[in-house]
Amino acid sequence: MSTEALVVTNVTKRFGSHQAVESVSLAVAVGDAAVILGPSGCGKTTLLRLIAGLEVPDSGEIFLNGTNVASVGRSTVPPHQRGIGFVFQDLALWPHLTVWKNLEFVLGSVKTPHAERAARIHQALNLVRIEPLSARYPHELSGGEQQRVALARALVGQPRLLLLDEPLSSLDPELRMTLRAELARLQHDLRVAMVYVTHDTDDAAALADDVVEMRAGRIVSVSKPMR
Amino acid sequence: MVVGSATVLFVVCCLFPIGYLLFVSLSGADAAYATVWLDARQRGLLSNTALLGAGTAIFATAIGAPLGLALARVALPRKALLRVALAAPVLLPPYIVALAWTYLGSSRGLVATLAGRDLLSEWTYSLPAAVVVLTLVFYPLSMLATEVALRRVDGRLEEAALVVAPTGRVLWRITLPLVAPSVFAAALVIFVLAVSEFGVPGLLRVRVYTTEVFTAFAALYDFSRAILVAVPLLVLSLVVAVLAAAILGDRLVTTRRGSGTRPALLDEWRRPATIASILVVTVALGVPLVVLVREALGAQSWSSVVDGSGDAIANSLLLATAGATAVVSLAVWLGYARARARGRIGQLADVLLLVVFAVPSTIVGVGLIGLWNRPGLLGTVYGTDVMFLLAYLARFVPVAALALAASLRYVPVSHEEAAAIAGAGWLRTMSRIVFPQIRLGVVTAWVIAFVLAFGELGVSILVAPPGEATLPIRIYTIIANTPSSHVAVLALLQAIVIFAPLAVLGAVASVREAR
Numbered sequence: 001m002s003t004e005a006l007v008v009t010n011v012t013k014r015f016g017s018h019q020a021v022e023s024v025s026l027a028v029a030v031g032d033a034a035v036i037l038g039p040s041g042c043g044k045t046t047l048l049r050l051i052a053g054l055e056v057p058d059s060g061e062i063f064l065n066g067t068n069v070a071s072v073g074r075s076t077v078p079p080h081q082r083g084i085g086f087v088f089q090d091l092a093l094w095p096h097l098t099v100w101k102n103l104e105f106v107l108g109s110v111k112t113p114h115a116e117r118a119a120r121i122h123q124a125l126n127l128v129r130i131e132p133l134s135a136r137y138p139h140e141l142s143g144g145e146q147q148r149v150a151l152a153r154a155l156v157g158q159p160r161l162l163l164l165d166e167p168l169s170s171l172d173p174e175l176r177m178t179l180r181a182e183l184a185r186l187q188h189d190l191r192v193a194m195v196y197v198t199h200d201t202d203d204a205a206a207l208a209d210d211v212v213e214m215r216a217g218r219i220v221s222v223s224k225p226m227r
Numbered sequence: 228m229v230v231g232s233a234t235v236l237f238v239v240c241c242l243f244p245i246g247y248l249l250f251v252s253l254s255g256a257d258a259a260y261a262t263v264w265l266d267a268r269q270r271g272l273l274s275n276t277a278l279l280g281a282g283t284a285i286f287a288t289a290i291g292a293p294l295g296l297a298l299a300r301v302a303l304p305r306k307a308l309l310r311v312a313l314a315a316p317v318l319l320p321p322y323i324v325a326l327a328w329t330y331l332g333s334s335r336g337l338v339a340t341l342a343g344r345d346l347l348s349e350w351t352y353s354l355p356a357a358v359v360v361l362t363l364v365f366y367p368l369s370m371l372a373t374e375v376a377l378r379r380v381d382g383r384l385e386e387a388a389l390v391v392a393p394t395g396r397v398l399w400r401i402t403l404p405l406v407a408p409s410v411f412a413a414a415l416v417i418f419v420l421a422v423s424e425f426g427v428p429g430l431l432r433v434r435v436y437t438t439e440v441f442t443a444f445a446a447l448y449d450f451s452r453a454i455l456v457a458v459p460l461l462v463l464s465l466v467v468a469v470l471a472a473a474i475l476g477d478r479l480v481t482t483r484r485g486s487g488t489r490p491a492l493l494d495e496w497r498r499p500a501t502i503a504s505i506l507v508v509t510v511a512l513g514v515p516l517v518v519l520v521r522e523a524l525g526a527q528s529w530s531s532v533v534d535g536s537g538d539a540i541a542n543s544l545l546l547a548t549a550g551a552t553a554v555v556s557l558a559v560w561l562g563y564a565r566a567r568a569r570g571r572i573g574q575l576a577d578v579l580l581l582v583v584f585a586v587p588s589t590i591v592g593v594g595l596i597g598l599w600n601r602p603g604l605l606g607t608v609y610g611t612d613v614m615f616l617l618a619y620l621a622r623f624v625p626v627a628a629l630a631l632a633a634s635l636r637y638v639p640v641s642h643e644e645a646a647a648i649a650g651a652g653w654l655r656t657m658s659r660i661v662f663p664q665i666r667l668g669v670v671t672a673w674v675i676a677f678v679l680a681f682g683e684l685g686v687s688i689l690v691a692p693p694g695e696a697t698l699p700i701r702i703y704t705i706i707a708n709t710p711s712s713h714v715a716v717l718a719l720l721q722a723i724v725i726f727a728p729l730a731v732l733g734a735v736a737s738v739r740e741a742r
């Protein structure tokens with residue numbers, strides 16, 4: 001289990017009468033990328049939220065780097081102590097904070113020494129090539145730039161697992177292709193484990209080590225991507 | 228054309244009285260201002276007024292904002308019912324709460340009876356007491372503003388922070404900065420309402436500008452002095468209202484909502500938040516009502532008390548019904564115009580409506596008298612019950628228009644465009660497409676206008692024709708020379724009329740929540 005960044009075992013989640021996730025098991029090795037593919041409402045976002053700790057499983061267990069972080073009906077490790085970076089579908093950039101402050105909030109939260117923060121933020125902004133935009137507020141950025149900020153924010157804390165919830169879905173095809181390539185480069189360079197949720201097969205082909213297909217809350221297949 | 232007519236009526240009913248007052252005061256001699264504004268008495272008035280406003284705003288926010296946070300982010304039991312109960316005190320006419328306060332704290336009041344000695348009477352008639360009473364009345368405004376602001380905050384912003392930070396840091400760095408403008412603007416609105424209040428300082432013998440305006444006009448018959456004293460209060464109210472509107476911006480009528488995600492930020496606070504909410508309801512609503520009931524039980528015959536004020540009660544019911552109907556009839560068109568206005572014009576309309584609502588009641592009263600009490604056609608209106616309706620229009624159209632604008636924003640413009648393409652005329656589109664979608668908003672606006680009109684005192688007491696009285700006027704004028712039990716019966720009656728529709732609303736909300 002020590003080489004696995006993420007292990008999900010028989011996890012189930014129900015909202016009222018709706019079975020969102022049913023007996024899902026999944027493993028992602030350190031440095032690997034799993035792309036969860038499926039139509040809207042199939043439970044892929046719920047699975048991501050369970051991994052992040054934003055939802056609690058009704059049954060099953062979740063391990064991150066060998067540590068149990070959630071089991072039946074309870075979260076044993078709160079979200080901010082799981083060592084994850086999360087890119088939301090709508091990005092969720094904090095509108096009252098500049099790009100720099102958006103990243104600084106993350107480092108302040110994990111008690112990164114002040115002396116290190118500037119270097120880490122520069123490094124993250126450099127990675128996604130938006131360093132000149134650090135003083136801007138989110139509403140002063142284009143869609144693609146906001147996307148990069150969200151990615152930088154997720155990476156600046158040096159997470160051991162990166163979770164991305166359809167991060168490219170709102171972009172035009174050209175920008176989508178560019179960012180997809182950059183994301184693949186980053187994941188390769190940083191060797192960070194990644195779970196990427198999408199309904200786009202091109203995303204899966206470009207990014208995945210494993211393609212996990214979901215339907216109606218269940219995993220129906222796990223395969224290698226067609227490149 | 229309909230919107231144009233409504234706008235003209237708004238200008239005549241709401242803006243002319245204020246404009247008249249400003250015009251008359253600006254055309255007065257400088258020397259007159261110097262004598263009236265700069266003496267020690269006026270400085271005392273200014274100090275008392277500012278302390279009353281600031282104290283109320285601070286304490287009401289200190290109570291209301293955490294309650295709003297609890298309503299928005301804690302899974303409280305029976306939340307809908309609790310929200311209605313917590314909001315209810317704002318509907319009680321403030322002078323009713325002040326009356327209960329005097330029955331509680333006077334030398335022969337409930338506290339003295341229970342304690343066996345006088346503990347509070349020295350403090351009962353004082354500026355701090357007025358702050359306490361107005362805090363208990365106005366904290367729901369801060370609570371509701373905070374809750375609405377928090378509901379607008381996209382829950383994903385908090386979730387994105389929860390992934391990297393503990394709850395306390397998320398609240399402090401993400402949640403609170405996002406709602407701070409709304410909380411601050413609500414505090415400013417409370418400040419304006421507190422300095423505009425007439426009944427509470429009048430009853431608790433605190434000298435502020437509103438009581439001074441009333442004294443100058445009603446006791447000294449000095450209209451010029453009333454106008455001159457009104458001006459500082461008017462300017463203060465207008466400046467603060469403009470500031471509040473500027474801070475709020477488009478939030479006044481915006482209906483944008485967050486993602487629907489509500490992170491369980493404070494669920495461990497469920498028990499303390501529930502206890503605190505029940506405590507606040509008990510102090511702000513339960514205690515005044517219990518004190519009034521206790522006092523009213525001293526009356527030999529409730530029916531004779533009610534019969535003795537039958538005309539005032541009937542007047543109040545009739546006038547409040549007619550007033551609310553007139554207010555909503557006008558406000559719905561103004562609300563429509565505001566909802567469809569874009570950019571700067573819309574924001575200016577918000578500022579104007581908020582500013583007009585912030586004008587203190589006694590000032591509106593003096594303005595109405597100055598405008599209508601003159602020979603000729605206008606004079607035939609003055610001295611009739613129509614003045615009550617004009618008073619209600621002048622005071623409550625802005626708030627009803629803002630509420631209806633918020634409802635109308637829910638109706639997409641495309642609905643009207645689709646109706647137009649289908650061949651419907653404008654009136655048919657409005658009556659068949661738009662208004663049916665805002666029925667609940669119209670009913671709510673009518674109930675709010677009715678409750679406000681039914682409890683209105685500051686303007687009514689100034690413009691009431693000779694021999695005519697509404698229930699609030701009757702209560703206010705008989706306090707000094709009538710047994711307190713009789714006054715308490717009438718105050719209770721007023722509370723019952725106000726809370727009856729609210730109780731129905733609370734019951735419906737509770738049933739819906741249970742489903």
